[in-house]
Amino acid sequence: MTFKTLNNFSKNIKxxxxxxxxxKNHTWFNIGGNAKIFFVxxxxxxxxxFLLNIKKDHKNLFIMGAGSNxxxxxxxxxxxxxxxxxxxxxxxxxxxNVIIAGCSILxxxxxxxxxxxxxxxxxxxxxxxxxVGGGIRMNSGCFGTEFKDVLLSVQVMDFSGRVHTINSxxxxxxxxxxxxxxxxxxxxxxxxxxxxxxxxxIENIHKLKERKKNSQPLRVKTGGSTFKNPINQSEKKxxxxxxxxxxxxxxxxxxxxxxxHSNFFINSxxxxxxxxxxxxxxxxxxxxKKTGITLELELEIVN
Numbered sequence: 001m002t003f004k005t006l007n008n009f010s011k012n013i014k015x016x017x018x019x020x021x022x023x024k025n026h027t028w029f030n031i032g033g034n035a036k037i038f039f040v041x042x043x044x045x046x047x048x049x050f051l052l053n054i055k056k057d058h059k060n061l062f063i064m065g066a067g068s069n070x071x072x073x074x075x076x077x078x079x080x081x082x083x084x085x086x087x088x089x090x091x092x093x094x095x096x097n098v099i100i101a102g103c104s105i106l107x108x109x110x111x112x113x114x115x116x117x118x119x120x121x122x123x124x125x126x127x128x129x130x131x132v133g134g135g136i137r138m139n140s141g142c143f144g145t146e147f148k149d150v151l152l153s154v155q156v157m158d159f160s161g162r163v164h165t166i167n168s169x170x171x172x173x174x175x176x177x178x179x180x181x182x183x184x185x186x187x188x189x190x191x192x193x194x195x196x197x198x199x200x201x202i203e204n205i206h207k208l209k210e211r212k213k214n215s216q217p218l219r220v221k222t223g224g225s226t227f228k229n230p231i232n233q234s235e236k237k238x239x240x241x242x243x244x245x246x247x248x249x250x251x252x253x254x255x256x257x258x259x260x261h262s263n264f265f266i267n268s269x270x271x272x273x274x275x276x277x278x279x280x281x282x283x284x285x286x287x288x289k290k291t292g293i294t295l296e297l298e299l300e301i302v303n
Contacts, residue, residue, distance in 0.1 A: 088103060098193070139174065
């Protein structure tokens with residue numbers, strides 16, 4: 001698709017299409033360069049038409065959600081980013097207590113909706129930053145519950161513009177990952193719940209939020225958990241391995257390790273991608289040298 005064609009396309013859509021667009025404000029790290037194209041579709045047809053018209057550039061395509069676990073390079077001038085618009089964050093309830101949520105909706109809002117309707121099972125979502133789509137992609141979870149435990153199905157569009165539904169039984173879930181192909185854009189998802197007294201749900205959410213507040217840094221520029229827990233290599237949590245292996249005062253520019261949680265890295269002021277990337281690799285090498293364990297990233301790097 002040429003610039004002229006894209007320009008004409010942008011005049012006939014409800015969504016937003018931008019060129020040479022700064023991504024920094026779309027990530028929790030507040031780090032990132034400029035995208036070649038940034039597209040926010042508001043309808044299925046807009047999304048489909050865009051995908052069909054950039055098919056030669058699908059290899060440079062990246063689908064983003066809230067940006068809560070993304071570290072984006074300062075050099076993304078050849079990349080195309082899609083972020084689903086407001087029409088993809090609707091939420092509804094069936095008579096069988098199944099919640100259907102658009103994949104651009106925040107996890108917290110799904111938890112709130114369930115609580116308002118006296119439905120339990122999704123309280124853990126109140127503590128997970130990001131969107132439903134991102135949560136499905138990486139099988140997000142906390143405090144003993146993961147997306148795989150509550151997901152019934154997900155509606156997707158492939159890069160050829162075809163829409164279909166995938167049953168959760170047909171997905172292989174693992175710790176912070178699934179086998180769902182990368183050429184799928186998650187549109188909406190259905191979740192199972194069960195009735196419960198609203199005051200009990202509120203109490204459970206409050207307890208989970210207190211646990212998070214007491215153990216994780218809040219209101220800072222971070223990408224959440226940097227590394228996955230090495231569940232098959234060590235009985236220790238990854239934050240313990242980092243704390244044993246690295247001086248938490250170490251920094252690369254304004255990229256630092258949180259004093260509250262060693263697996264949370266922070267942009268204290270104006271860290272660059274290089275600063276944060278170097279800190280990640282430094283910590284990884286120190287843990288490997290000290291413990292023999294090779295850490296695997298939980299956050300996603302777009303380079």
